Amino acid sequence: MNKTSERPNMHLHLKIWRQLNAAAPGKFVSYEKENVSPDMSFLEMLDELNEHLIKTGGDPVAFDSDCREGICGMCGLVINGQAHGPRRATTTCQLHMRSFNDGDTITIEPWRAKAFPVVRDLVVDRSAFDRIIQAGGYVSVNAGNAQDANALPISKYNSDLAMDAASCIGCGACVAACPNASASLFTSAKVSQLALLPQGLVERKERAINMVSQMDLEGFGDCSNYGECEAACPKEISISNIARMKREYVRAALTSA
Amino acid sequence: MTLDAKIPVGLIQEKWDKHRFNMKLVNPANKRKYTIIVVGTGLAGASAAASLGELGYNVQNFCIQDSPRRAHSIAAQGGINAAKNYPNDGDSVWRLFYDTVKGGDYRSREANVYRLAQVSNNIIDQCVAQGVPFAREYGGLLSNRSFGGAQVSRTFYARGQTGQQLLLGAYSSLSRQIKAKKVEMFTRYEMLDLVVIDGKARGIVTRNLITGKIESFAADAVLLATGGYGNVYYLSTNAVNSNATAVWRAHKRGAYFANPCFVQIHPTCIPVTGDHQSKLTLMSESLRNDGRVWVPKAKGDKRPANEIPEEERDYYLERRYPAFGNLVPRDIASRAAKQVCDEGRGVGKTGLAVYLDFADAIKRLGRKAIEEKYGNLFEMYERITDENPYNVPMRIFPAIHYTMGGLWVDYNLQSTVPGLFVLGEANFSDHGANRLGASALMQGLADGYFVAPYTVGNYIGSNKFEPVTTDHPAFKASEKEVDDLVKKLLAVNGTKTAHELNRELGLIMWEYVGMGRSEEGLKKALEEIPKLREEFWKSIKVAGTGETLNQNLEEAGRLADYLELAELIARDALNRRESCGGHFREESQTPEGEAKRDDENYSYVAAWEFKGTEEAPELHKESLTFEHVPLTQRSYK
Numbered sequence: 023m024n025k026t027s028e029r030p031n032m033h034l035h036l037k038i039w040r041q042l043n044a045a046a047p048g049k050f051v052s053y054e055k056e057n058v059s060p061d062m063s064f065l066e067m068l069d070e071l072n073e074h075l076i077k078t079g080g081d082p083v084a085f086d087s088d089c090r091e092g093i094c095g096m097c098g099l100v101i102n103g104q105a106h107g108p109r110r111a112t113t114t115c116q117l118h119m120r121s122f123n124d125g126d127t128i129t130i131e132p133w134r135a136k137a138f139p140v141v142r143d144l145v146v147d148r149s150a151f152d153r154i155i156q157a158g159g160y161v162s163v164n165a166g167n168a169q170d171a172n173a174l175p176i177s178k179y180n181s182d183l184a185m186d187a188a189s190c191i192g193c194g195a196c197v198a199a200c201p202n203a204s205a206s207l208f209t210s211a212k213v214s215q216l217a218l219l220p221q222g223l224v225e226r227k228e229r230a231i232n233m234v235s236q237m238d239l240e241g242f243g244d245c246s247n248y249g250e251c252e253a254a255c256p257k258e259i260s261i262s263n264i265a266r267m268k269r270e271y272v273r274a275a276l277t278s279a
Numbered sequence: 280m281t282l283d284a285k286i287p288v289g290l291i292q293e294k295w296d297k298h299r300f301n302m303k304l305v306n307p308a309n310k311r312k313y314t315i316i317v318v319g320t321g322l323a324g325a326s327a328a329a330s331l332g333e334l335g336y337n338v339q340n341f342c343i344q345d346s347p348r349r350a351h352s353i354a355a356q357g358g359i360n361a362a363k364n365y366p367n368d369g370d371s372v373w374r375l376f377y378d379t380v381k382g383g384d385y386r387s388r389e390a391n392v393y394r395l396a397q398v399s400n401n402i403i404d405q406c407v408a409q410g411v412p413f414a415r416e417y418g419g420l421l422s423n424r425s426f427g428g429a430q431v432s433r434t435f436y437a438r439g440q441t442g443q444q445l446l447l448g449a450y451s452s453l454s455r456q457i458k459a460k461k462v463e464m465f466t467r468y469e470m471l472d473l474v475v476i477d478g479k480a481r482g483i484v485t486r487n488l489i490t491g492k493i494e495s496f497a498a499d500a501v502l503l504a505t506g507g508y509g510n511v512y513y514l515s516t517n518a519v520n521s522n523a524t525a526v527w528r529a530h531k532r533g534a535y536f537a538n539p540c541f542v543q544i545h546p547t548c549i550p551v552t553g554d555h556q557s558k559l560t561l562m563s564e565s566l567r568n569d570g571r572v573w574v575p576k577a578k579g580d581k582r583p584a585n586e587i588p589e590e591e592r593d594y595y596l597e598r599r600y601p602a603f604g605n606l607v608p609r610d611i612a613s614r615a616a617k618q619v620c621d622e623g624r625g626v627g628k629t630g631l632a633v634y635l636d637f638a639d640a641i642k643r644l645g646r647k648a649i650e651e652k653y654g655n656l657f658e659m660y661e662r663i664t665d666e667n668p669y670n671v672p673m674r675i676f677p678a679i680h681y682t683m684g685g686l687w688v689d690y691n692l693q694s695t696v697p698g699l700f701v702l703g704e705a706n707f708s709d710h711g712a713n714r715l716g717a718s719a720l721m722q723g724l725a726d727g728y729f730v731a732p733y734t735v736g737n738y739i740g741s742n743k744f745e746p747v748t749t750d751h752p753a754f755k756a757s758e759k760e761v762d763d764l765v766k767k768l769l770a771v772n773g774t775k776t777a778h779e780l781n782r783e784l785g786l787i788m789w790e791y792v793g794m795g796r797s798e799e800g801l802k803k804a805l806e807e808i809p810k811l812r813e814e815f816w817k818s819i820k821v822a823g824t825g826e827t828l829n830q831n832l833e834e835a836g837r838l839a840d841y842l843e844l845a846e847l848i849a850r851d852a853l854n855r856r857e858s859c860g861g862h863f864r865e866e867s868q869t870p871e872g873e874a875k876r877d878d879e880n881y882s883y884v885a886a887w888e889f890k891g892t893e894e895a896p897e898l899h900k901e902s903l904t905f906e907h908v909p910l911t912q913r914s915y916k
Contacts, residue, residue: 043827061552063663069557069778072831076776076822082831086345088518090558092659093443094349109662116662141489142828145345149466152346156458160451161410165330165728168401168408172365175419185412185437188444192348221410 032058032124036071038083039131044139044147050129060120064107065090065097067119068130085144092116092256095191098198099144100131105195105254113193113256133194135203137241148194150240151208157236158229159212161221180218187214189257196251196259202243207251209237210267211259217270227274234271282535282886282901285689286390291907295394298690299733303740310335313739316483316498318470318525320347322442322720323703324504325449326727332456334732336739339496340453341465341485343520343833348450351506351518352723355442356563356656358426358434359406359720361399366423370431372396379718380908382428382608383683383711384860384876386538386884389907390690391708398729399721403435405728409448413437426716427564428608428915434717439563439656445720449727468494469833471764472757473501473529473699480699481747484757486765488833491826493758493765495749500698500735503529504727507682507704509542511841511848512793513785515679516548516561522837523844526686526705534694535886535899537687537707539844540852543714543861544794545680546612549663549673550632554782559678560663562635563656564716567605569640569649570673572596572612574633578623584634584672595619603915610713610861610874611915613677617794618872620676627674636672677794681719683710683861684851687886687901691734692726695886698742700735702726707884712860765825768835773818777834780815784838784845787811792849797865801853808849809893812842843892850887854898857881869912878910 034055041048058067065087072082087097092113099114101107107117122128130144138146188211196207213230216222222229245264252261287298305313313336317328320342328340342350364370375396380387407413407421413435414422423432437444456462465485472484474495482497508523509515530536547562573594575587595615597604607615616633619625626632641649646669650657657668664674685707692700692708703723710718791804815838823829858867858874859881867875884901 059553059555062555063557066555066557070555073776073778076820076831077774080822082822084828084830088344088349088520089351089354090519091354091560092662093440094344094351094353094518095346096344096349111658112662116659118662118665120665145828148345152348152454152457152464152466155451156454160455161408162455163405163408163452164333165326165405165452165732166401168404171363171403171407171413172420174407176415177419178415178417181412181415181419184410185414185444188412188437188447189440191443192346215412216410219410219412221408 029060029120030124032060032119032122034058034122035127037127037129040083040143041140043142048140058119060118062119063090063115064101064117064119065115083144084142087115090115093191095193098133098193098195100133100198102129105133105198106256111256111258133198135197135242137203137205138194138197150242151192151194151205153240154205154209154233154236155212158225158232159216161216162225174220176219184215184218187211187218187259187263190259191257193256195254195256197242199250199254200243201248201250202246204245205237205240205242206245206264206267207255207259207261209233210263213267213270214263217266226270227278230267230270230274231278234267282687282899283689284388284901285691286388287690291390291393294390295397302733302737305736305740307335311337313337314339314498315500315502315735316341316496317502317504318483319350319504319506320450320453321350321352321504321506321703322446322449322723323727324350325446325453326724327502327504327702327731328462329449329452329456330728330732331735332459332461334736335461338456338462339465339498340462341468341470343467343469343488345466347453347464347466348447350446351521352446352720353443354518355720356439356561357565358424358436358441358717359402359445360426360433360715360717361403361435361721362396362433363400363403365421366432368431370433374431375399375433377908378429379709379715380711381913382713382715384713384874384913385711385878385882385905385908385910386541386859386903387709387711388903389905394730395709395722395725398725401729402721402724406445406448409451411437411444411448424565425568425606427567427606427612428715436565439565439653442720445724449724470525471528471761473532473696474753474757475532475696476747476751476753477745479697482749482754484754484761486761489828491829493762495754495758497747497749497754499744500700500738502700502702502731502735503686503705504702505705507685508844509679509682511784511845512679512788513781514551514556514559516545516559519558524837524840526701527840527844529686529694529696529699531889533696534699534701535687535888536684536847537884537886538684538851539848539887540792540855540862541683541712541860542679542848543609543681543683544613544677546609546616546677547635547675548678549660550627550629550676560659561678561680562660562673562675564609566635566653566656569652570605570635570637571639572605572633572635574619574624574626584626584636593619593624600915607915608713608715613794614863616677632674632676634672635675637668638672641669681714683707683712683714687884691737692731693734693738698738700731702731712862764836765832768819768821768832768839769825771816771819771821773820775818776820777831777838780811780819781838781841784808784811784841788845788848792852795863795865796852798853801849804849805846805853808842808846815839815842847887847896850896851885854885855881876912
């Protein structure tokens with residue numbers, strides 16, 4: 023019934039990026055990892071490697087993860103050149119070792135982008151994303167100000183599109199996958215969500231302009247429609263959101279006083 | 280010290296309104312003179328930090344992750360309850376209150392629960408105004424579904440990602456206040472101590488997780504919204520970094536810990552596959568709206584599910600609880616699963632699983648409708664197990680999920696340390712001995728948006744604050760203690776890792792302080808835990824140094840606290856010789872094997888006072904009275 027549990031455990035060759043801190047130079051270090059069960063998650067495989075390193079006096083590999091259910095957005099590794107690895111619509115923590123074969127060499131790197139400096143090994147600083155949201159990714163409503171939730175009907179179609187965009191987990195895979203290291207997919211997901219809902223309309227123009235400006239200020243590149251972001255996105259956020267963000271931006275730029 | 284819950288007098292419907300009127304206010308121009316620390320950025324922490332910032336206080340907000348948006352509230356799937364009665368199916372504030380008190384098996388405080396039901400509707404309004412894309416009907420109005428323990432549809436949801444959307448809503452409000460410079464955000468900071476000066480909470484000591492630097496922060500009030508302690512059990516549905524350190528260190532500084540043994544075991548999680556397992560994944564309770572739970576009637580029936588004919592299947596929840604069927608509360612569903620597995624009727628390789636079957640629902644509603652409702656959960660299941668739940672039934676098993684216990688708080692959410700407030704899962708207040716599904720999100724946001732902003736203001740308005748800086752000797756003493764602890768952990772240099780020792784602790788807890796607890800087992804746990812704690816301090820091996828990002832050191836520090844808290848959980852479970860909610864004492868059950876409460880002797884909150892790591896804690900009791908929801912043996916038949 024369970025196809026993979028019958029598969030024997032694997033022996034893997036790992037090439038992992040090691041870097042002490044943002045200022046230090048980094049390099050690949052090779053490790054042998056034996057006895058890898060196909061039912062393990064990718065991060066559990068790294069957990070076991072770290073257990074071994076700790077016990078043998080080595081230095082465990084630093085990597086971020088938290089919920090390990092694919093929703094918090096904390097994990098993110100470039101695996102064999104692909105952000106979050108080979109499986110479609112899957113975060114690193116949800117990738118299982120059954121996606122690999124005995125004897126494989128696996129290269130593991132951090133997100134690489136100027137705006138995401140390396141903190142240590144595979145851990146990067148994504149605070150630029152927080153600052154993009156702070157630039158306007160909200161509706162200015164204080165607690166206690168709201169009218170009845172059903173006072174404003176919203177078409178299911180628009181609400182569903184807003185939800186598609188709102189599913190973004192802020193992991194940064196879009197940036198890591200983009201040849202320009204653009205944060206357009208991330209930024210456009212929030213711009214779109216709020217542009218599609220009546221609650222977001224009052225601040226629509228400032229939001230588009232301020233969030234796009236912040237994105238530039240952080241050192242992310244421009245979008246030139248490669249589409250790599252959409253392919254890497256574990257939540258399958260559509261690139262059509264970038265088109266909507268561009269429309270929102272132009273509309274705001276042309277009509278703002 | 281006698282415990283005063285400070286429940287306002289008067290009719291239950293009027294308590295909160297009157298109390299709000301009676302509370303002291305702080306003049307808008309004065310609010311900026313006060314600094315409030317909020318630890319945690321989940322639903323409770325982010326909503327409290329944002330709301331206090333909106334009011335004009337200076338807020339300092341701390342989280343251990345790289346961004347406030349990562350907090351584990353984000354993983355809540357199914358929904359959030361509110362008494363809106365939009366479906367016109369008979370819901371009301373009173374019914375939500377009633378269901379929650381009953382669902383909690385009469386071990387929560389009526390006045391708190393009533394207030395929670397009252398503000399539930401404001402939460403939905405607030406979240407919609409923020410742009411939270413809740414599920415809607417074709418007419419454009421909000422959609423509802425049912426959850427366990429309720430016979431009305433009162434749960435609002437955003438696909439299977441409700442926690443994510445609510446948290447991102449709170450995070451957006453928080454981001455707005457960060458931009459406005461009313462909230463200063465500290466990410467990758469871990470609180471390692473609470474500082475109490477002249478009997479008041481006046482600040483915290485933290486470790487900067489990137490540089491290892493120990494830093495102090497002074498304030499006029501401290502709010503903890505740091506979540507639950509499920510990871511004491513090692514395997515749980517909590518995030519791997521969720522931990523109990525902030526509440527435990529506050530406990531050691533004088534905050535009583537209430538009902539630690541009330542731990543929720545969620546019935547529908549994906550079963551364990553091997554020793555490598557680092558966490559368990561929940562499959563939302565909402566699946567029980569359409570999925571049917573069953574096991575084979577015969578022991579040891581190892582045929583694949585689709586080869587077991589209908590008449591040889593036991594839909595045991597529908598059989599035993601015809602009124603609620605598959606939607607009985609979590610504690611009851613978990614225990615029933617344990618019973619059928621103990622009988623040898625469990626499924627899968629390990630025999631530690633039951634089926635959750637969607638075949639009938641797919642036949643009735645069509646695959647597309649099921650996809651629309653649960654698509655992302657089905658995908659998640661397939662990714663983890665490599666099985667397609669559209670074709671074969673899911674295999675599920677109970678797992679540690681939520682902790683109803685937590686730091687004791689009064690009606691104002693203030694702990695036994697003045698100026699220390701505790702919000703969300705970190706406190707004990709609203710769920711009694713069992714939390715109903717979709718009520719955690721409700722409580723987190725109620726505390727953060729609509730309760731703490733008032734009650735913290737009242738505390739500020741009715742107290743005088745001597746100016747305090749981090750040069751105060753109390754801060755220096757705490758910093759030294761924290762620094763010594765870090766050095767001590769690094770110095771042991773033994774042979775076992777934090778993961779290994781935490782796994783061992785988890786096995787003890789699951790075996791003796793899990794779904795079924797007995798006097799004998801609990802006494803065994805109380806022997807084993809101190810032994811393991813001793814072993815920890817002899818054999819822990821922590822790699823690296825204290826002056827850099829060191830995740831291994833973080834884990835070891837959290838485990839040191841679990842090893843103390845675990846003992847308190849077992850002690851509390853031993854003290855409570857009754858079964859109630861998630862706490863099932865083998866000695867106290869009805870002839871049908873249902874939990875049997877002992878209201879005469881245990882209708883109280885057990886609040887424990889810390890007396891020293893190797894000393895017995897002192898038990899204080901807050902007795903519970905039920906004036907509005909008559910005490911009855913809970914029945915979902």
